[in-house]
Amino acid sequence: MKTTAVALTLVAGLVTGACERETRRYQEVSVASTRTEGVPLTTLRAGGGTPEAHKLSPYTKNAYGQAEGKRLFAAFNCSGCHANGGGGIGPALTDDKWIYGSEPEQIYSTIVEGRPNGMPAFGGRIPSQQVWQIVSYIDALAGQVPQDAAPGRNDDMSATKPENRIEYSKPHQTGHR
Amino acid sequence: MPARIQSALDAAGVQAAQIEWLWWVMFWVTAAVFVVVVAALLLAVRRGRSTDAPRPDDRSLLRAVASAVAVTIVILFGLLYASAATGRAIGSRPDDKPLVIQITGQQWWWSIEYLDEAPSQRFTTANELHIPVGRPIVLNLRSPDVIHSFWVPNLHGKMDLIPGRLNTSWLRADTPGIYRGQCAEFCGMQHAHMGFVVVAEPPDAYQRWETAQRQNAPEPTAPQQLRGRGIVERGPCALCHTVRGTQAGGRTAPDLTHFASRSTIAAATAPNTPGYLAGWIANPQHLKPGNRMPATGLNAEDLQAVLAYLETLR
Numbered sequence: 001m002k003t004t005a006v007a008l009t010l011v012a013g014l015v016t017g018a019c020e021r022e023t024r025r026y027q028e029v030s031v032a033s034t035r036t037e038g039v040p041l042t043t044l045r046a047g048g049g050t051p052e053a054h055k056l057s058p059y060t061k062n063a064y065g066q067a068e069g070k071r072l073f074a075a076f077n078c079s080g081c082h083a084n085g086g087g088g089i090g091p092a093l094t095d096d097k098w099i100y101g102s103e104p105e106q107i108y109s110t111i112v113e114g115r116p117n118g119m120p121a122f123g124g125r126i127p128s129q130q131v132w133q134i135v136s137y138i139d140a141l142a143g144q145v146p147q148d149a150a151p152g153r154n155d156d157m158s159a160t161k162p163e164n165r166i167e168y169s170k171p172h173q174t175g176h177r
Numbered sequence: 178m179p180a181r182i183q184s185a186l187d188a189a190g191v192q193a194a195q196i197e198w199l200w201w202v203m204f205w206v207t208a209a210v211f212v213v214v215v216a217a218l219l220l221a222v223r224r225g226r227s228t229d230a231p232r233p234d235d236r237s238l239l240r241a242v243a244s245a246v247a248v249t250i251v252i253l254f255g256l257l258y259a260s261a262a263t264g265r266a267i268g269s270r271p272d273d274k275p276l277v278i279q280i281t282g283q284q285w286w287w288s289i290e291y292l293d294e295a296p297s298q299r300f301t302t303a304n305e306l307h308i309p310v311g312r313p314i315v316l317n318l319r320s321p322d323v324i325h326s327f328w329v330p331n332l333h334g335k336m337d338l339i340p341g342r343l344n345t346s347w348l349r350a351d352t353p354g355i356y357r358g359q360c361a362e363f364c365g366m367q368h369a370h371m372g373f374v375v376v377a378e379p380p381d382a383y384q385r386w387e388t389a390q391r392q393n394a395p396e397p398t399a400p401q402q403l404r405g406r407g408i409v410e411r412g413p414c415a416l417c418h419t420v421r422g423t424q425a426g427g428r429t430a431p432d433l434t435h436f437a438s439r440s441t442i443a444a445a446t447a448p449n450t451p452g453y454l455a456g457w458i459a460n461p462q463h464l465k466p467g468n469r470m471p472a473t474g475l476n477a478e479d480l481q482a483v484l485a486y487l488e489t490l491r
Binding site for chain 2 (some may be wrong): 026130156
């Protein structure tokens with residue numbers, strides 16, 4: 001009986017210890033993840049062929065990274081144009097339409113390089129670690145991350161669903177209009 | 178100047194003096210009670226169950242217990258009165274023209290804004306509070322994230338900063354000196370490193386400081402300093418920090434306009450010397466893991482330029 005309890009505690013410890021969701025990586029300047037050149041922004045390619053595999057954001061399954069992303073989204077005034085993800089001056093981020101691609105790598109390059117008609121380039125201003133945190137939060141806004149890792153409800157009143165209640169919808173590429 | 182810079186038993190202000198008085202009243206009264214109780218206990222142990230000592234009759238026993246209870250009640254009421262009187266004395270606001278300062282506690286530093294009826298006279302600094310001696314200071318306390326608590330043991334009692342609420346408190350320093358304040362409500366990973374410095378100075382010295390703080394950042398002259406300013410304005414710093422008079426206007430991190438005039442960095446965690454500062458900018462997560470400042474990956478030359486520029490922000 002006692003042995004079972006000890007074993008169960010150990011297993012529980014291992015399970016939570018290995019939990020990606022709870023990891024807090026405070027210092028991580030991942031040079032390898034800062035590639036922005038050559039990121040394909042569309043699935044269309046001459047002659048067909050298989051699209052290459054995309055890299056995930058290091059924070060896709062990480063609650064801390066997404067919470068930080070949410071804080072930075074407000075701090076860096078992304079809402080000034082994207083209005084909490086609903087869109088206004090800039091396109092909406094909560095829907096399933098993506099002009100420059102929905103893959104984390106593509107969102108990363110959109111933030112770093114900027115896009116025509118208004119999106120400024122933040123490369124060299126926001127450190128790459130923070131860009132990845134913002135990327136994972138944008139993914140959360142569109143329901144592209146596991147619901148257990150997405151931020152929960154706000155402390156204050158909010159008109160919209162909390163990010164962890166947003167349902168997954170299959171992204172589709174619209175291209176620039 | 179008091180010997181201890183963070184001690185409630187070295188009062189430098191009118192409220193802290195009241196609190197210190199209450200502390201010593203509590204200490205001496207309870208010490209006396211302790212001595213009496215231990216003496217009575219030892220006496221009882223010594224007498225033991227020896228049969229030769231005369232046994233007290235019920236009447237005298239009742240009298241002894243009743244008087245002990247009465248004395249206890251009187252003492253407790255006395256302490257209650259002393260405590261309530263102290264609370265009343267330190268809580269009542271002064272009516273002569275106070276200086277109003279808005280303090281915003283955040284994870285894990287303090288934003289300090291000197292309010293004024295004329296908006297052009299307001300200015301913001303961080304982690305270092307300057308106050309004139311003898312003038313009452315009204316503190317408007319706010320928090321955008323979690324509950325913090327503002328406490329300068331040498332000057333006054335604690336007051337919490339609660340998200341979504343405006344708490345007010347006041348204090349008055351009577352002895353010039355440099356004191357240390359500390360967040361007194363657990364607020365996350367770096368709670369212990371959420372300190373600040375209070376400089377209580379004579380009114381004319383304070384006036385000089387205030388006038389200097391209202392100015393914009395001085396214009397750098399040396400090429401390296403100019404280069405540093407360019408990096409601060411166009412690099413990663415400006416997204417969070419403000420340097421008044423330049424393009425850097427971020428509002429989520431401490432105002433750096435007169436950064437070099439402060440004595441500490443990272444919320445009174447380390448002294449503001451070029452060595453500590455270089456280490457802090459190169460890797461903030463080493464000195465204070467979990468804090469909001471990311472490593473920016475500046476190369477050595479850029480880092481030196483930024484340091485040279487920050488030195489000019491007197």
